[in-house]
Amino acid sequence: MITDDTHAFVAALPPMRALMGLDLGDKTIGVAVSDTFQSVATPLETVRRKKFGLDAARLQALIAERSVGGVVLGLPRNMDGSEGPRCQSTRAFARNFEKLWDGPITFWDERLSTVAAEKALLEADTTRRRRAEVIDHVAAGYILQGLLDRLAVIKRQA
Numbered sequence: 001m002i003t004d005d006t007h008a009f010v011a012a013l014p015p016m017r018a019l020m021g022l023d024l025g026d027k028t029i030g031v032a033v034s035d036t037f038q039s040v041a042t043p044l045e046t047v048r049r050k051k052f053g054l055d056a057a058r059l060q061a062l063i064a065e066r067s068v069g070g071v072v073l074g075l076p077r078n079m080d081g082s083e084g085p086r087c088q089s090t091r092a093f094a095r096n097f098e099k100l101w102d103g104p105i106t107f108w109d110e111r112l113s114t115v116a117a118e119k120a121l122l123e124a125d126t127t128r129r130r131r132a133e134v135i136d137h138v139a140a141g142y143i144l145q146g147l148l149d150r151l152a153v154i155k156r157q158a
Contacts, residue, residue, distance in 0.1 A: 004106065005106075012070070012104035018066050019144060020034075027049055030139050033068065033144075036067070041142075052093075071104070074140070108147045
């Protein structure tokens with residue numbers, strides 16, 4: 001199930017399962033996971049993109065290892081909120097991945113997530129080389145944490 005509706009995503013989530021956040025780039029996929037209480041996002045790894053099948057297999061392995069119940073993909077909207085070719089590519093990735101994994105998939109506006117990740121890494125006095133190695137999965141952590149914070153509000157209102 002793919003949905004843009006956060007409430008529908010919440011309703012489809014199995015209880016006490018981690019969530020996975022993905023920052024899809026042209027060359028890499030940043031991966032972050034949450035705890036089973038769905039409160040804290042932790043950057044996990046950066047997957048070097050090869051072919052969709054290989055990328056999906058690695059993500060499926062991580063989903064199985066971490067008992068993931070839902071996936072959120074960063075949606076790279078333009079600054080004016082419109083969707084361009086990168087959004088279309090992300091939505092296509094979701095449609096293809098849905099054929100391989102039957103859990104709920106949603107999107108989270110990722111505008112400025114990489115900027116926020118870069119700022120955090122600079123404040124932590126991370127070297128340029130190390131920043132390049134971790135920026136994608138740190139950005140995935142920001143994407144996932146944004147969704148987790150929204151889920152917490154939805155759960156409090158229920």
